[in-house]
Amino acid sequence: EKPNSSDWDRWFMMGLIGVVVGIFAFLIHQIIDYLFKVKWELVEKYIQHNDFQTTWMLVLGIGLAMILVSSGLVAFFSPSGSPSGLPEVIGYLNGVSIRHIFNIRTFFGSFFSCALAVSAGMFCGPEAPMVHAGAVIACGLSQFKSETLRINLPFFTRFRNSADKRQFITAGAAAGISSVFRAPVGGLLFVLEDVATFWNIKLAWQTFFCCLVASFTAEVLSSSFCDFIYQGYFGFFKAEQGVIFWVKDMLDISILAIIPTVILGVLGGVLGSLFVFLNIRINKLRMKMFNSIQNNFLRQLSKVLETSLILVVTITVTVYVPYFFSCSPNQIPSQLNNVSEHNSHGEQTAWDINEYNCPPGSSWVAPNGTIMSNHSLNQAAALLVKNGNQGVKLLYQRGTHEKFGFPALFTCLVLYFLISCWTAGSAASTGLVIPMVYTGGILGRLVGVILVSIFGVQHDEYGAWIDPGLFAVIGSASYFSGVTRLTISLTVIMVEITNDAQSILLVMIAVMVAKTVGSYFNQPLFSSLMQLKCIPYLEAEPIVVHGKRKVNLEMFSAKDVMKPCITINLQESVFVLAELLSTTSHNGFPVVYRPAPGQDEVFLGTITRLDLYILLSNNKVFLTPDKDKCSVVLTYPEVTVEKQPDEARIDRLLNKYSTDPQYQHLFINLEPYINKSAVTVQANFSLQRTYVIFRTLGLRHLVVTDLQNRAVGIITRKDINSSHIEKKLTQLDAGKLDSEEELLKYNKHTQ
Amino acid sequence: EKPNSSDWDRWFMMGLIGVVVGIFAFLIHQIIDYLFKVKWELVEKYIQHNDFQTTWMLVLGIGLAMILVSSGLVAFFSPSGSPSGLPEVIGYLNGVSIRHIFNIRTFFGSFFSCALAVSAGMFCGPEAPMVHAGAVIACGLSQFKSETLRINLPFFTRFRNSADKRQFITAGAAAGISSVFRAPVGGLLFVLEDVATFWNIKLAWQTFFCCLVASFTAEVLSSSFCDFIYQGYFGFFKAEQGVIFWVKDMLDISILAIIPTVILGVLGGVLGSLFVFLNIRINKLRMKMFNSIQNNFLRQLSKVLETSLILVVTITVTVYVPYFFSCSPNQIPSQLNNVSEHNSHGEQTAWDINEYNCPPGSSWVAPNGTIMSNHSLNQAAALLVKNGNQGVKLLYQRGTHEKFGFPALFTCLVLYFLISCWTAGSAASTGLVIPMVYTGGILGRLVGVILVSIFGVQHDEYGAWIDPGLFAVIGSASYFSGVTRLTISLTVIMVEITNDAQSILLVMIAVMVAKTVGSYFNQPLFSSLMQLKCIPYLEAEPIVVHGKRKVNLEMFSAKDVMKPCITINLQESVFVLAELLSTTSHNGFPVVYRPAPGQDEVFLGTITRLDLYILLSNNKVFLTPDKDKCSVVLTYPEVTVEKQPDEARIDRLLNKYSTDPQYQHLFINLEPYINKSAVTVQANFSLQRTYVIFRTLGLRHLVVTDLQNRAVGIITRKDINSSHIEKKLTQLDAGKLDSEEELLKYNKHTQ
Known part of the structure; x- marks a missing residue:
């Protein structure tokens, strides 16, 4: 479905993100340096005359003006932009979807808020907001559209899917920290070590390029501007400036x-x-x-x-x-x-x-040539x-x-x-x-x-x-x-x-x-x-503590944490689908079908809520009971939309379908639209391995089947979260006290 | 099954590996420097008198002596130790098992061979062999036993499994390159970027520690020895020595x-x-x-x-x-x-x-204090x-x-x-x-x-x-x-x-x-x-070229590459098992069972060849047809052995079982021993995703099931290798020419 290509557009996009992030990193540094300098130059004469009172009043006055704007931006202009934004970015890259964090409003709000807060003299730095800013820039640029600005350009549409978006955001976050620190490799590794959950060597290379471009842009611009004044020396990197905390004297070190x-x-x-x-x-x-x-x-x-x-x-x-x-x-x-x-x-x-x-x-040159x-x-x-x-x-x-x-x-x-x-x-x-x-x-x-x-x-x-x-x-x-x-x-x-x-x-x-x-x-x-912040982050390894002791999840199986699931038939009536969508809030549904009359229904694949919305809003795919096969199949571009359609319209539609009895006799054949490559696990699959599969493959839901491949449950991100497993185990524990010795197996080495 | 612990023993082992690798890195440097110096000091007087003939003869003579030993070691003493060993280590960490590469013989052979080859004046360096050496040290130490030396100590037995071994080998390889280059972080990243296939952040931390210890050991030893002579200054790191190619003068750089x-x-x-x-x-x-x-x-x-x-x-x-x-x-x-x-x-x-x-x-000090x-x-x-x-x-x-x-x-x-x-x-x-x-x-x-x-x-x-x-x-x-x-x-x-x-x-x-x-x-x-070297390495992404064009594997499914598989029943006769083991060379078998009479056999889990060997050699687990449940169940330590038992004995045993008809009526209940957490995919699972699952989860075999969860095939590492997929596609292509347009879908962007 997703075409292979020479990927030149991806590299181009990475470069573009790098340039823009670099420019903003340059801007934030310039703003901070300029405001800081202006503020202290203003009070120079007072402080030199030991006039602490006036100094305090002036510095505080200027600072307060800045912080009111800064804080006001966060509180009123972009309340969804959290103070630092970094935990949200980490959560998003782990697979949690958080609303509004990649808005253009949030971006400008947090960017200027950060610049002003640092300039005002707060004890803080511009790094985490720059990571967030980098992520927002990457998100906005790669999608080439903005809801807020009502822009939707027809370029780079192939990046409008969550996997690619995630990759660009990873790169943007890395570029943010790289450019603000002038540490291109360090920034990259920071993101890989702490921020990104899913990455492969190819993404690492692209991120490397993005960081390189961002650092380079920031350095070229910084080389010739100081407090927004052009200083000459364009494109001339002083050794002094390249390394921000340059240590000049090497020391012989003893053990x-x-x-x-x-x-x-x-x-x-x-x-x-x-x-x-x-x-x-x-x-x-x-x-x-x-x-x-x-x-x-x-x-x-x-x-x-x-x-x-x-x-x-x-x-x-x-x-x-x-x-x-x-x-x-x-x-x-x-x-x-x-x-x-x-x-x-x-x-x-x-x-x-x-x-x-x-x-x-004062300084003077002593007769022997040294500066005193x-x-x-x-x-x-x-x-x-x-x-x-x-x-x-x-x-x-x-x-x-x-x-x-x-x-x-x-x-x-x-x-x-x-x-x-x-x-x-x-x-x-x-x-x-x-x-x-x-x-x-x-x-x-x-x-x-x-x-x-x-x-x-x-x-x-x-x-x-x-x-x-x-x-x-x-x-x-x-x-x-x-x-x-x-x-x-x-x-x-x-x-x-x-x-x-x-x-x-x-x-x-x-x-x-x-x-x-x-x-x-x-x-x-x-x-x-x-x-x-209640972000259901999945750690690399599940650490479940029960009764003060670490639980060995190999002792449990997938069925212990799964929720019962609602299945959809391969040929399902519009009425049932509409009712299902309006009564539940699940995001994915297992689709089942009966291979032969009399046999059990087996699991075939999954379908997402969004796909169902699209199908329901295209009534040309509806089948009457007598027509067995539908001649109309939606094409791939018709099915792939990136965003939930208008909610009000969907609600109206669902309401119509679930009340009008005529839709009980109209069916949709889901076969062409289901994801047949959905990963499943068997009910008695070890919980440890279930967790590993869930996290490693970056799933959002995992269908649990029994030995006959019947869908018996579903596991979502929330079900597999350590704290949720802990809760489940407590219930299990309370239920069957007799199995307690089996429930917890400790390592004998630790005791 | 594997106990959780505070992991102190793992950290200890990492440190130990680091120390030993550091010592060997120190040794190889000392040997090379010493031999190199001795060789050229010997010819000093000839070369100063323009006597090229004698110089050539002497240098060549010494060099030949060294290279004969060096090459002889590789060719005769440890022929399995390949010239550099690095591709083998990469292959091993990717999941390929290669025999003899982690032998102690191979280690000493390649270590001295490398030291002598470099000293002889060949245009080569000691890095790749040190990576190999680090891997061997890690393998040997972590297992705390050696076949060659007939040592089998009862410590750290919990590391005697392939997953832990792989982790230690990753760390050892990183330590090897770190210590020889004095680049602890660079070495670590080299291994993570190019050598290791599977790693997580925890392993990265442990490897970091291992590299740190290795570099430190090498530096402490190097600080006080030069050509094996104690120089004093123990534990005193000269700034000059710490960085091997230290560039002292920073430059202002123009764009x-x-x-x-x-x-x-x-x-x-x-x-x-x-x-x-x-x-x-x-x-x-x-x-x-x-x-x-x-x-x-x-x-x-x-x-x-x-x-x-x-x-x-x-x-x-x-x-x-x-x-x-x-x-x-x-x-x-x-x-x-x-x-x-x-x-x-x-x-x-x-x-x-x-x-x-x-x-x-000669040098002298000029009147103005500079050295001329x-x-x-x-x-x-x-x-x-x-x-x-x-x-x-x-x-x-x-x-x-x-x-x-x-x-x-x-x-x-x-x-x-x-x-x-x-x-x-x-x-x-x-x-x-x-x-x-x-x-x-x-x-x-x-x-x-x-x-x-x-x-x-x-x-x-x-x-x-x-x-x-x-x-x-x-x-x-x-x-x-x-x-x-x-x-x-x-x-x-x-x-x-x-x-x-x-x-x-x-x-x-x-x-x-x-x-x-x-x-x-x-x-x-x-x-x-x-x-x-025909190592079936799995790249991060499958690149399959067919007719000069990249194939989109989303268009194919798991069934296109799978092999038919031989299944074992949950209650299988000893006779059948023995025959199976002696006639096939498969390493894993799907175990199936019939939930109710008249129903189809469904897939339950997998069992490995090794497990079957163990079961067959413990005849107390054999059941007669009338006894339904076996009272004797082998304990976990009895089942987990790391290495194939003596081949001759197994052959004898299999021969006995498969000829003597009495074993047709003895059964083994495999239930307690099968791996119920075996990952499966459905037959029409996309090939692209199959590949990703196979590689990401580090599988060795993957059972393919149909919609009723019947085992219909098996995919091994060789089946999913890019070149093998290419071959399969060519067969498919020849078979059904009509589906060619569907067979290859190209990206329109590239054309």
């Missing part, structure tokens, strides 16, 4: 570095799982509170207010905490001092937010104001052992952790990646500072590894892994964003330890969020 | 670099597919020639002789080609001159093979003698625009390409990765040199990208991709081995172009090799 790495891994894992725990708690509370408000407008308004409250706290912390910290000399990495190239980029002389309320410094400077910085300001991209750069800088002290790091870690945890899930489109990288970086630097305070600043080659900058990288990886439990993609991302393949082994160790520790406490963040 | 990158991609693709074409031709010829020799000893001997002939040619080229090239000054990368750190490692003063027959130079040197090098010698790791380092060096001239590069490219193509597949255990990286590097540098000759040596920042070192990296990726058609893993490997995330976009572009160009001409190398 002893493993000890603090493992400690960091444990800390990252504990802190990460604490983050997940707190965030889920906060979101549950938030949901409960908001759901208790009946009036829709008031509910949305209170969401906006909550987000504003978060902003007020954030800005207050950002502006006032530096007040308690004095200035310290701004340490420039020692190695850079004598590299003349550094001078050409030296905008150090301009005011930098780092300096905050410190006396302005007496700049000073406020450590807390550097950490809190410059959160996000620039802050991470400061944390990762090597050779700056004493740039940040213990008090500043610790204060900022606690505040940043708590506030970012509160922010995630509020009514603004926010991402978590930058906060994770940043929190982890502070944590790592803290451990590094402790090491330095024990062993002193080492300059010989054996002690060079005791560098807080190195541990900041490891800390980021560890905390990131503690929250998301990613491994492979995270390692690749860390290498891509720091360009430091040298410490890859340490990063891997930290990631492994953090993941193990985190998994001991709870589930990864995105799984928990999906559970919270 | 114009894309033009030569695309050209390099095309060249790499063309050259890569040419390599595949030639190599397959050569191997076919080789097979034909050797198979024409009847006597086994003579056949193996002639293989050894052929390998020796290759060595003679290789050594002659290596030693004599530099004779035609004069000496040129040895350019040290300009940036390094004023970095004092470089001096401390400066063993430049010692003789280096680069210098070959050139007059010895008047070393010279023989370009061809540097390229040919230092092939492999060290050569790649030279090629990738940046800031050395004129180190290698056009004539030397071109000559070496042609020679290296041809000889490495001849070498691959000869009777020594050889890998192809280093030759691919190296050939590609020469190609890239050639393009770089052409650019330099057009635009001159550029030193300003806009022209800095015209650096042959940069293009050498891109060339390597491009040629590698042209041969293997890898994408993601290759990009990650390139970043990991060069530590240059900056040029990742260019590498990705080259890889994409080369893959596309290469795929236009032929299949990737490993697929072609598997076809050559």
Whole structure:
């Protein structure tokens, strides 16, 4: 039915998605950088004169204006666009259909909401919304039509099916993260490891291409624009800019570095799982509170207010905490001092937010040719104001052992952790990646500072590894892994964003330890969020816990979870079909037929609700009882429509058919339309294998047959979900207590 | 049946495999480096006096001694160990069982063969044999027993099943490539992209751990040993050593670099597919020639002789080609001159093979503190003698625009390409990765040199990208991709081995172009090799060509490829079973039963040959006709054995049962032993989906049923193989010519 082709159009589409995603990634970065700069330049003179009051008012005022728009967009303009969108995308790619998430409205709402929220100074990043944006772009472009814009172009119609759509969305999501991070391979792997459920090597290649194009587009555009001003250098990639958190100094590493790495891994894992725990708690509370408000407008308004409250706290912390910290000399990495190239980029002389309320410094060239400077910085300001991209750069800088002290790091870690945890899930489109990288970086630097305070600043080659900058990288990886439990993609991302393949082994160790520790406490963040949002996600392996113990699903069979099913005859009357459609909400029906009179009805194939709608609305296929074979068969294009037809019309039609008795004598021969390649399992098929088949083949429903191939039940996504199986088992358990010893078989190794 | 557990033992086993693989990777590197050094130190004085004759004789003599052992090991000691072993591992993981590939004999044979072949100076590398070695180690360790060594320890018995074995082998193969390349993530992705057919995210995590441990072990050991001599510095990783082809100078890259990158991609693709074409031709010829020799000893001997002939040619080229090239000054990368750190490692003063027959130079420190040197090098010698790791380092060096001239590069490219193509597949255990990286590097540098000759040596920042070192990296990726058609893993490997995330976009572009160009001409190398070796590999998607056009398998159904099957009754007589087993060679049988008298026999499940053997050898399960239910049921451990029992004994048994008429009246009730979770498809199930189910679920046989659930046929791996489908279609085509238009449906887009 689906034609093979040279697939040039698919590759073209992948490229197109890449270009568009790249442009939006470029835009979001530009908007954020521009607004951020404008905001702080405005308050420069106040802060330099220690006028915290005015600074606070100005920053908060601007921030509030932004956050009201940002939050308003999410709450009123595109309420279906959830705060981050990532769990929804993961759910969709797992096979759950969620309404409205790929709307063009949702896209613009979440895009601008995200840009404004980050610019306002919230402790969040633009990554998860960019994944969502990439998915929406991919969905819209590949279908070449939009309901909202009433566009329906006659191109690329062959992609208008759910399998192809899913593939493009996978690629778009990967391109989103690739382009925003400048980590093309890392983004791709992130999607393959955590987001996509179904993928094959061919899709991986196409996604690779899409990510390449997206990163490339973003880089070409970024090469010549800064704050939307054309800078020249079009298409000229500075080595400095290509890698966002470039670590310039390689270190010789001793095997002893493993000890603090493992400690960091444990800390990252504990802190990460604490983050997940707190965030889920906060979101549950938030949901409960908001759901208790009946009036829709008031509910949305209170969401906006909550987000504003978060902003007020954030800005207050950002502006006032530096007040308690004095200035310290701004340490420039020692190695850079004598590299003349550094001078050409030296905008150090301009005011930098780092300096905050410190006396302005100046740079000069010493007689021996090195650059001297007496700049000073406020450590807390550097950490809190410059959160996000620039802050991470400061944390990762090597050779700056004493740039940040213990008090500043610790204060900022606690505040940043708590506030970012509160922010995630509020009514603004926010991402978590930058906060994770940043929190982890502070944590790592803290451990590094402790090491330095024990062993002193080492300059010989054996002690060079005791560098807080190195541990900041490891800390980021560890905390990131503690929250998301990613491994492979995270390692690749860390290498891509720091360009430091040298410490890859340490990063891997930290990631492994953090993941193990985190998994001991709870589930990864995105799984928990999906559970919270009631998205019936199917894990790679079913984990069913019954009475605190893992159940071996090999002990159960398909019949234990199946629902009884309603079957349709191969020749069914219009009346029956219409009644069936209007009384049930099932999406697929098994079609049965009687091979010979007197024999049992056997299962033949399945037919979907949508197909039945189409058939019922084409009355030329109706048969009278005397005509045995229908001469009119709908063609393939007539049958394949992508979307449910107008509901009201269908309702009218069904109503007509199910009331008028004449339709009891009109039949439809379903034979040409049923899916004969529907997978079935036998009733006593092992439940474990049923689950594997269901998930591996990406089914939506699975018909259960008995030994005579009679359809005896049906299993849908909801029936096979771990939590549903748990419920079923409890019922079974209550029913037949005697079979309990058989019910649970544990591994003897664990006891 | 298989218990769930906390899986600590699995993780432990993964770690253990990692440690052992790491040790062997360390060993192979040490052996190669040591032998290589010894060999060239021996001839140092002759070559410095231009005594090519003696040099040739000595090098060849030593080389021949090594290659005779190396080749002899493969030919006589472990003939089942194929030259590289990689296609066999890929085939095994796809579900094909190949005998003897995981023997301990094969392991030692191929390990030492590889070490000696590389040391002898063949144009090959140790990677593919290390993948094989990793797989063997994983297989042996995870099973905790060895037939050859007659060891059968009672630990980890739960891993003695084919699914777990496959997982460990996947991890072991990944660890092999990771540790030998110091690219833990790249190795892992290489295996996931190209080697493993079945894997899930859990396995990916475990493999990640295994690779981490393997790389770590190899690095710790390498940190303190050089040529087997303890150097101190135990556990101290020099930044220099961690990344094998470390590129130190980042470049600002202009968008114009894309033009030569695309050209390099095309060249790499063309050259890569040419390599595949030639190599397959050569191997076919080789097979034909050797198979024409009847006597086994003579056949193996002639293989050894052929390998020796290759060595003679290789050594002659290596030693004599530099004779035609004069000496040129040895350019040290300009940036390094004023970095004092470089001096401390400066063993430049010692003789280096680069210098070959050139007059010895010396280094001194100039008054302004920079190091001056008047070393010279023989370009061809540097390229040919230092092939492999060290050569790649030279090629990738940046800031050395004129180190290698056009004539030397071109000559070496042609020679290296041809000889490495001849070498691959000869009777020594050889890998192809280093030759691919190296050939590609020469190609890239050639393009770089052409650019330099057009635009001159550029030193300003806009022209800095015209650096042959940069293009050498891109060339390597491009040629590698042209041969293997890898994408993601290759990009990650390139970043990991060069530590240059900056040029990742260019590498990705080259890889994409080369893959596309290469795929236009032929299949990737490993697929072609598997076809050559008749390994029935199942591709991710079936590509069936009929009459030069791709066939849409949706048009066909399962019944078109199935074989008729022999069914067994649920209660079957011992006599019948024994006869069945001795007259057929099938591995699985459908078990049927008659639900009620008069009804048709329906399909119930499958039973394997092995299970039947076990049942037949336990005569306590035999039933007499009057006893309906057997009280004795074999327990799970009794039934699960991993290996076929002694063949002679089975033959005797089968013979007894099938001749003695008393066994006609003894029955076995197969019910407790059959696999009721056997997947079936209906006869008119689409062939495309049948293929997908077969491959995705990793089946070995698939029973085809009709609408009444009667077993009507069986599909095995061989039946569903693309080439077999092609053959079947040709028969169908010849049979019913009238259905031709239905037979082939083409995509209208392509025409």
